[in-house]
Amino acid sequence: MDLKLDIFAHVLPTGLLNSVQEKVPNIIEEMQFLKIPALTDLKIRRNDFPTDVKQIISNVNLNPEDYFDPMQAAELCQSGNEELLEMATKNEDIFAGAVAMLPMNNIPKSLEIIDQQVLANDKFIGVQLFTRAIGKSIADVDFEPIFMKLAEANLPILLHPVFDTTKRDNNVTFSWEYELTQAMNQIVKAGYFEKYPNLKIIVHHAGAMVPYFSQRIKYTMTSQEYQDFKKFYVDTAILGNSKALELAIDFFGTEHMIFGTDAPFAVIPNGTTKEIVTAINEMNVSVQVKKDIFSNNLLKLIR
Known part of the structure; x- marks a missing residue:
């Protein structure tokens, strides 16, 4: 039985939640998805957990910088990371x-955390960034030192969507893919x-709109930009849909797709792991490519 490594699975550190509360x-009440019990209750998480899957866990969309000043946010990230580490270890x-x-x-402090927490413990395989932070694009020049540091450290970035709060029509189904x-x-x-x-970025939700609009990218942007889009890695967290996964792998390449489920979201209590595994198994690709998606591609990417 080959082990499957799920790059995008979420938890909610209870100490962080208590501090925000x-x-x-x-x-x-403001963020309804925080009510999903399996984010915090690992007894529920273990219910019907697939025996051939192990998850790489990351914090759900609850970011200290949205609620606290810089020093408090740094302290909460540090303690939250310790909670994540403890959950993974135990x-x-x-x-x-x-x-x-x-x-x-x-x-x-972010750069310190990369040095003192992430690089210091091999259970941390990278960092999670969001499409926007403190009202700015993640590509804002203020955040560039983080990209530089992670490239130097050869650590992958997991890119997760958040809403752009300046927009009135945000919705979970479509907005995050646009973001x-x-x-x-x-x-x-x-x-x-x-x-x-050396920059390595793993994009949630199979690269969002990019595979479908790849030819628009090719003909409306420069050849260098087109090739740069192909440098992203993508996960498989689109709730199934073999044909869409095939489209994504056609654009990004067989080595750039990594098994990810977004557990425990979409199907209560523990997400759509079974549906996504089935979708990958039904893809019109070789057995070796499926094995690479399930584990090998991630193992090549991390320390």
Whole structure:
């Protein structure tokens, strides 16, 4: 039985949640997805957990910089990372590692966290960044030192969507895919793949709109930008859909697709792992490519 490594699975560190609730008592009512019990209750998480899967865990969309000043945000990220590390260490039968969080309103402390927490423990395989932070694009020049640092450290970035709060029509079904696509475009336009050749970015939701509009990219952008889009890695978290996964792999390449499920979201209590495994198995690709998607591509990417 070959082990499958799930690069994008979420949890919610309870210490972080409690700290945010002290300042924003109604945070769970404001962010309904925080109510999913399997984010915090690992007994539920273990219910019907597939025996051939281990998850790389990352914090759900609850970012300290949205609620706290730079020093407090840094402290909460550090303690939240310790919680993630403890969860991964104590539950090695279902978790293979973790992805660290960074305080995006405190870049010096973010760089320290990469040195002192992420690089210091091999259970951290990289960091999670979001498409926007403190009202800015993730490709804003203020955040560039993080991209530089992670490229130098040979650590992957997991790129996760968040809403652009200036828009009135945000919705989970479509908005996040647009935000991911825009962030990819902004990263390409910033020239980061030329500046930092070792940069590795894993994009959630199979690269969002890019595979479908790849020819528009080819004919409306420069050849260098078109090639830069191909440098992203993508996960398989689109709730199934073999044909869409095939389209993504056609554009990004067989070595750039990595198994990811977005667990425990979409299907209560534990997400759509079974549906996504089935979709990958039904893809019109070789057995070896499927094995690469399930584990080998990630193992080549991380330390």
